[in-house]
Amino acid sequence: MTTPRPSDSLAIPAHLRPSDGRFGSGPTKVRPEQLTALAATGTTYMGTSHRQDGVRSVVKRVRQGIADFYGLPDGYEVVLGNGGATQFWDIATHCLIERRSEHLVFGEFSSKFAKAVSETPYLQDPVVHTADYGDAPTLTTEAGVDAYCWPHNETSTGVQTRVERPAGADDGAITLIDATSAAGGLPVDLTQADAYYFAPQKSFASDGGLWLAILSPDAIERAHRLVPDRWVPASLDLTIAIEQSRLEQTYNTPALATLFLMAEHLAWVNGKGGLKWAVERTADSSRILYTWAEKSPYAEPFVTDPAKRSMVVGTIRLADSIDASAVVKALKFNGIVDVGAYRAAGYNGLRVGLFPAIEPSDVEALTTCIDWVVDRL
Ligand SMILES: *Cc1c(COP(=O)(O)O)cnc(C)c1O
Numbered sequence: 001m002t003t004p005r006p007s008d009s010l011a012i013p014a015h016l017r018p019s020d021g022r023f024g025s026g027p028t029k030v031r032p033e034q035l036t037a038l039a040a041t042g043t044t045y046m047g048t049s050h051r052q053d054g055v056r057s058v059v060k061r062v063r064q065g066i067a068d069f070y071g072l073p074d075g076y077e078v079v080l081g082n083g084g085a086t087q088f089w090d091i092a093t094h095c096l097i098e099r100r101s102e103h104l105v106f107g108e109f110s111s112k113f114a115k116a117v118s119e120t121p122y123l124q125d126p127v128v129h130t131a132d133y134g135d136a137p138t139l140t141t142e143a144g145v146d147a148y149c150w151p152h153n154e155t156s157t158g159v160q161t162r163v164e165r166p167a168g169a170d171d172g173a174i175t176l177i178d179a180t181s182a183a184g185g186l187p188v189d190l191t192q193a194d195a196y197y198f199a200p201q202k203s204f205a206s207d208g209g210l211w212l213a214i215l216s217p218d219a220i221e222r223a224h225r226l227v228p229d230r231w232v233p234a235s236l237d238l239t240i241a242i243e244q245s246r247l248e249q250t251y252n253t254p255a256l257a258t259l260f261l262m263a264e265h266l267a268w269v270n271g272k273g274g275l276k277w278a279v280e281r282t283a284d285s286s287r288i289l290y291t292w293a294e295k296s297p298y299a300e301p302f303v304t305d306p307a308k309r310s311m312v313v314g315t316i317r318l319a320d321s322i323d324a325s326a327v328v329k330a331l332k333f334n335g336i337v338d339v340g341a342y343r344a345a346g347y348n349g350l351r352v353g354l355f356p357a358i359e360p361s362d363v364e365a366l367t368t369c370i371d372w373v374v375d376r377l
Contacts, residue, residue, distance in 0.1 A: 007330035010376055012369050017334060018362035024338030025155050025313045025353045026181060027201040027208060034205065034264040038257060046256055056248040058259050063245065065266030066212065069184070069274050073191045075217040080210055081241040081250055085180040085199040088211040089113045092147070092176055093120050094230065095223040095238035096195060101147040101176075102127040104161070106136045107154035108344050109178060114149075122230070133157045133345050134303050134315075141168040148175050152182035155202070156342040158315030158351060159308050163192045174218055183212075185282040185312040185356050187275065194219040203278075203312055205357035206261035210254060215242070269356060278356040282311040285354040285363040289314040292367040298322055298374060302341075302349055310354075315341065317349040322374060324348045330373040336366065 022029035038046075048054045063078040072078070081087070093116055103114040103126050117126045127145060129137035136159050139148065148169065153160045160182065165175050174194035182188070183196065184203030190196055197213035200206035223238040234240055235251065244251045269278050290309060293299040293316050302315035318324050328340045328350070341349045350370075354363060 007326040007373075007377060008333050010330045010333065010373060012334045012372055016365060016368050016372060018336065018365040018369070019359060020362055021331075021334070021336040022338065023336065023353045023358065023363075023366060025202070025342075025351055028203070028205060028353050028355050029357050030205050030207070030261055031265070031268070031357050033268070034261045037264050038260050041260070045260065050253050050256065051249055055256060055259070058256075058263050059245075059248040059250070059254075061263040062212075062259055062266065063248065065263060065270060066214065068270050069266060070188075070190055070214065072214065073216070076190060077215050077220065077242065077245070078212065079215055079238070079242050079245040080212045080254075081235075081244075082209060082252060082254055083211055083235070084208055085109075085178060085197060085211055086112070087236075088195075088197045088213060089116045091211075091236050091238050091241070092149075092195065093117055093123070094232045094236045095227055096147060096174065096176060096219060097123055098146040098222070098226060100124040100126060100145050101149055102129070102139070102142060102145045104129050104131075104137050104139060104150035106131040106157065106159060107133060107151075108156035108342065109180070110151050110154055113178065117149075134159065134347075135305065136161050136308055139166050141166045141170075143170060146170065146173050148173060149178070151178040151180070152186055152188065152196075153179070153310050153312055155181040155313050157302070157345050158310040158313040159303055160186060160310040160312070161308070163188050163196075165192050172218070174216075174222060176219075181312055184269070185278055185354075187279050190214060190216075194222075200258055200262045203355045204262055205265045205355060207255065207258040209258050210262075265357065279311070281356045281358075281360060282354050284360040285358060286311040286314055288360055288363045289316070289352055289354065289367065296371070299349075299370075302345075302347055312354050314352040314354050315345070315347075315349065316352065317347050320348060322348070322377070324350060326377055327370060327373055330377065331369060334369065336369060339366075
């Protein structure tokens, strides 16, 4: 045992360190190749009009890339707009929830959507099922509920759920799945969802600022029925976003760099084998992380039910004798960043991005580095 040293001066030997130290859960690692490709566009893309072919062809690559990645069910459409997944909650509140929704709340993001709905004056109080951080509640079906809402992956706690339409729901009830961190890295049967919505800065290895939604014919129909009878600001009007997306553009100016990085990621991942390949990567990375934690004398998976442990965001509890913030600080000193637990989740531990752009061998290296640091603190 070496003499304990402060966490900001421990230099991990270079050969143990991961090739890329970005393990954040959002924004997530963007591959250097995507950034190089963006820089290589020079004067032909950034700074050109989003209503001209140059940019519209990138929007088209993104929409087609998502369609190819998932193999869209009949009638489903890829729709996009500005403002991130948070904006889509407001869009859903205005354009998709008719009178009453049900929500599964088990972390920061799922609770924000339920709160937005409960503050909406013309909607009834939602049905809300909650679970402690680290677990997920069970869905119930209720007469009068017209929209069932839950995250496919609760990014704050590293809990993943199943995407399955609730059996016994009212006719015409729709399912709205927050797939912000899940989409791109978790398996899904899209016929089980009416809106599978996400942002580009998680599993899709791009930057923030946009929302994207894969909408079923029922969701599209619902928006067209509700919007004419409500006051809906244009920037929240899903029917406008649908119309603009069909033209390969957005209602107002989008983040052009984000779109380009997303198109590049989709081309890369589709070239490797699409969703199936991406899921193999996240399965590998998550197996490496959780197996390490289970064997470790001082770490364990934060999520106790193995079926609920996320394949894209791994959460690890550390023994009370180890100060997780000192571990995070020591790793950061070595260029390994953003592995601190989500602040509100309230456990002594780590949160590790396991997204498809991250090399499973780097997750392995990370576990070695954590052991190395913990040995010396
Ligand atoms: C990150 C995240 C959001 C918020 O996304 P923004 O693009 O920042 O609005 C919502 N839901 C989940 C599950 C997330 O991980």
